[in-house]
Amino acid sequence: ILNVEQSPQSLHVQEGDSTNFTCSFPSSNFYALHWYRWETAKSPEALFVMTLNGDEKKKGRISATLNTKEGYSYLYIKGSQPEDSATYLCAFSGDSSYKLIFGSGTRLLVRP
Amino acid sequence: NAGVTQTPKFQVLKTGQSMTLQCAQDMNHEYMSWYRQDPGMGLRLIHYSVGAGITDQGEVPNGYNVSRSTTEDFPLRLLSAAPSQTSVYFCASSRPGLGGRPSYEQYFGPGTRLTVT
Numbered sequence: 001i002l003n004v005e006q007s008p009q010s011l012h013v014q015e016g017d018s019t020n021f022t023c024s025f026p027s028s029n030f031y032a033l034h035w036y037r038w039e040t041a042k043s044p045e046a047l048f049v050m051t052l053n054g055d056e057k058k059k060g061r062i063s064a065t066l067n068t069k070e071g072y073s074y075l076y077i078k079g080s081q082p083e084d085s086a087t088y089l090c091a092f093s094g095d096s097s098y099k100l101i102f103g104s105g106t107r108l109l110v111r112p
Numbered sequence: 113n114a115g116v117t118q119t120p121k122f123q124v125l126k127t128g129q130s131m132t133l134q135c136a137q138d139m140n141h142e143y144m145s146w147y148r149q150d151p152g153m154g155l156r157l158i159h160y161s162v163g164a165g166i167t168d169q170g171e172v173p174n175g176y177n178v179s180r181s182t183t184e185d186f187p188l189r190l191l192s193a194a195p196s197q198t199s200v201y202f203c204a205s206s207r208p209g210l211g212g213r214p215s216y217e218q219y220f221g222p223g224t225r226l227t228v229t
Contacts, residue, residue, distance in 0.1 A: 032215040034218070089154060101157060103154055104153055
């Protein structure tokens with residue numbers, strides 16, 4: 001059974017704060033790590049897909065890093081805005097499997 | 113492009129009824145999958161397919177069947193609905209990575225909200 005853990009479960013921050021979340025995954029047989037943003041009443045939308053140890057990706061104020069040797073990825077949001085309020089999901093794919101397994105997500109609420 | 117479409121948007125079933133949730137994509141994606149979303153549990157993989165004629169089980173396959181006769185369509189069948197299958201169901205597709213693995217971003221449909229009474 002593949003275990004993909006995300007922490008924290010939820011986070012409340014003030015507008016302008018920077019924040020980060022963690023995704024932990026099995027460090028053996030790594031193939032790809034995905035991050036998705038999921039707004040209420042919408043469908044998840046892809047932020048990043050990372051495949052190489054040490055990968056860093058950035059999209060506007062959001063960035064992500066990947067450490068496959070120790071099995072974790074960080075998602076950073078710089079200067080949070082209310083429109084960043086959403087659930088952030090990570091998903092792991094192992095080298096020996098075609099399955100994409102999701103964590104339970106981090107729910108972010110940014111207060112104006 | 114319509115992207116990933118799902119029908120119906122909402123459905124209420126009685127225990128024991130069967131039905132098919134439809135999913136179609138027009139992006140020529142080989143990789144397609146079905147997830148269910150329950151409170152506090154994120155997305156759980158039900159079944160997936162790496163191409164027409166090829167399907168496999170995910171984390172929670174019991175009570176569901178799939179088939180993939182074309183690249184575009186990936187229907188999910190509930191054989192005998194149970195209250196435990198009350199959930200929101202999402203279909204997703206992506207182009208295949210090396211060997212068909214999900215190494216590219218997934219595109220999700222709008223979801224089907226199913227209630228089983």
